[in-house]
Amino acid sequence: MSAYLIPAADASFIDVPADHPFPIQHLPYGVFRPRTDAEPRVGVAIGDQVVDLAALANEGLFDHEALAPDVHPFRADTLNAFMALGQPAWRATRSTLHHLLREDTPTLRDNASLRTRVLHPQDDVSMLLPAAVGDYTDFYSSREHATNIGTMFRGPENALKPNWLHLPVGYHGRASSVIVSETPVHRPCGQRKPDDDAPPTYGASQLLDFELEMGFYVGTGNALGTPIRAADAESHIFGLSLVNDWSARDIQKWEYVPLGPFLGKSFATTVSPWITPLDALEPFRTDGPDQDPEPLDYLQPNDHANFDIKLEVQLQTPELDTPYTISQTNFNYMYWSMRQQLAHHTVNGCNVRPGDLMASGTISGPTEDSYGSMLELAWRGTKPIQLPDGSERSFLHDGDRVVMRGWAQGDGFRIGLGTVSGTVQPAQPLDA
Structure with missing residues (x-):
């Protein structure tokens, strides 16, 4: 399976300056806690926002087989379960996120209630160790x-x-x-x-x-x-x-x-x-x-x-x-x-x-x-x-x-x- 490349010309509905480290072409993974009393979950950075992948999964927005309803790798305090799914699942997830964050995709862009549940300002979250490092x-x-x-x-x-x-x-x-x-x-x-x-x-x-x-x-x-x-x-x-x-x-x-x-x-x-x-x-x-x-x-x-x-x-x-x-x-x-x-x-x-x-x-x-x-x-x-x-x-x-x-x-x-x-x-x- 070839690499999933995001075109350089693509843009997100979330404003991201050209010199920002987290444009739509990046989409890095991390583990965060949105508030002190919340459970940790997996997120992806886009601009100054963190996308809550657990919330996206709850909305049924990951529809590929690797993330079937009985698989919950994003409701976790580490990325290990997602890592274990393998490259096809990583690339399918990246493709879904790319689509949802594009400037011409209305799913998140036009749904203020959904955006509130899914997007968290980075300044408002606590970032945790991304993986349980066994070795x-x-x-x-x-x-x-x-x-x-x-x-x-x-x-x-x-x-x-x-x-x-x-x-x-x-x-x-x-x-x-x-x-x-x-x-x-x-x-x-x-x-x-x-x-x-x-x-x-x-x-x-x-x-x-x-x-x-x-x-x-x-x-x-x-x-x-x-x-x-x-x-x-x-x-x-x-x-x-x-x-x-x-x-x-x-x-x-x-x-x-x-x-x-x-x-x-x-x-x-x-x-x-x-x-x-x-x-x-x-x-x-x-x-x-x-x-x-x-x-x-x-x-x-x-x-x-x-x-x-x-x-x-x-x-x-x-x-x-x-x-x-x-x-x-x-x-x-x-x-x-x-x-x-x-x-x-x-x-x-x-x-x-x-x-x-x-x-x-x-x-x-x-x-x-x-x-x-x-x-x-x-x-x-x-x-x-x-x-x-x-x-x-x-x-x-x-x-x-x-x-x-x-x-x-x-x-x-x-x-x-x-x-x-x-x-x-x-x-x-x-x-x-």
């Missing part, structure tokens, strides 16, 4: 990022490990600490060893960092023992979300040998409340970087598997009135694509399930202003970031707010991936 995997798929980190710690001649150009490196992260945007993040505590000649100490991380990443959610999974082919991988991907994988570099440095990240990563991973359907990004496909050596057959095909999505990170300290842009990069720099990541993840027979989250790893570009972490931007603290008020940062301070945004620019419309933000709160040590 979280974090990859390490930006060549620029891996090269920068390797150069810092091993020198340029040994920047990439021998396996890096042959497979998408990743590790199994902690799903319980995946949180939705705007959730405060407490500075983590743990063991640190700042002095190589002294014993480790316990305390709050002094080297707190962000990581600009893109995540994708698994829709339909696979049976245990049955790999997903690269050619079929995208039919298993429900959609994309911005991710900030917070990192405590001092805790991470001391603990990660020999088995990899643990407490330095597991304290918080922030995601957008909105999930962008893969079909919405179809017009922005592009080829990724040349891969040399050529990957093994199970990681093929990989043509046209990347996406042109502009990304930016802003930092707002307690002294700044507005966030200040410290990094601008692009998702199309990724060396290993989502297609390859999912194929590699399952090639050993590992089963994935609806709602599983896979993150790209830090997305860095080729220039110093396109790096996706403070570790790189400030180059291990040797080149502090200069802020407009004359202050500087090498790592995050308490009270600092990190804001991430992403968008794909079309002809007269923009597909925005929402906003991921979080503010650093003081540590809560054991003796607090």
Whole structure:
């Protein structure tokens, strides 16, 4: 079944400015609560409104077989049940929503009572975590990022490990600490060893960092023992979300040998409340970087598997009135694509399930202003970031707010991936 594309010239009866992140060509999914005493339900963003899909279903406006009367995926506090229905159901739902929101469709446009029941201003709702994340995997798929980190710690001649150009490196992260945007993040505590000649100490991380990443959610999974082919991988991907994988570099440095990240990563991973359907990004496909050596057959095909999505990170300290842009990069720099990541993840027979989250790893570009972490931007603290008020940062301070945004620019419309933000709160040590 081919992608369901919404023409660039289409417009909605709901007014949406050309630079708004949520035009009719987008229709991202999320979970919201319209008021504090209401049950959560599934919604779709259009302009500054949230479309209540549970209310639409109650009106009988979804008539395709995948959403038969006994299936209620929108009267739910997560998207998992809808994700599990598969690509035909996702595309049929997208088609229905597109039709109902068009400027020339009278169903909602001319029925004020129905609009009142179905449309909610975004400012009046609470956005929740969009999925129950059963498993979280974090990859390490930006060549620029891996090269920068390797150069810092091993020198340029040994920047990439021998396996890096042959497979998408990743590790199994902690799903319980995946949180939705705007959730405060407490500075983590743990063991640190700042002095190589002294014993480790316990305390709050002094080297707190962000990581600009893109995540994708698994829709339909696979049976245990049955790999997903690269050619079929995208039919298993429900959609994309911005991710900030917070990192405590001092805790991470001391603990990660020999088995990899643990407490330095597991304290918080922030995601957008909105999930962008893969079909919405179809017009922005592009080829990724040349891969040399050529990957093994199970990681093929990989043509046209990347996406042109502009990304930016802003930092707002307690002294700044507005966030200040410290990094601008692009998702199309990724060396290993989502297609390859999912194929590699399952090639050993590992089963994935609806709602599983896979993150790209830090997305860095080729220039110093396109790096996706403070570790790189400030180059291990040797080149502090200069802020407009004359202050500087090498790592995050308490009270600092990190804001991430992403968008794909079309002809007269923009597909925005929402906003991921979080503010650093003081540590809560054991003796607090």
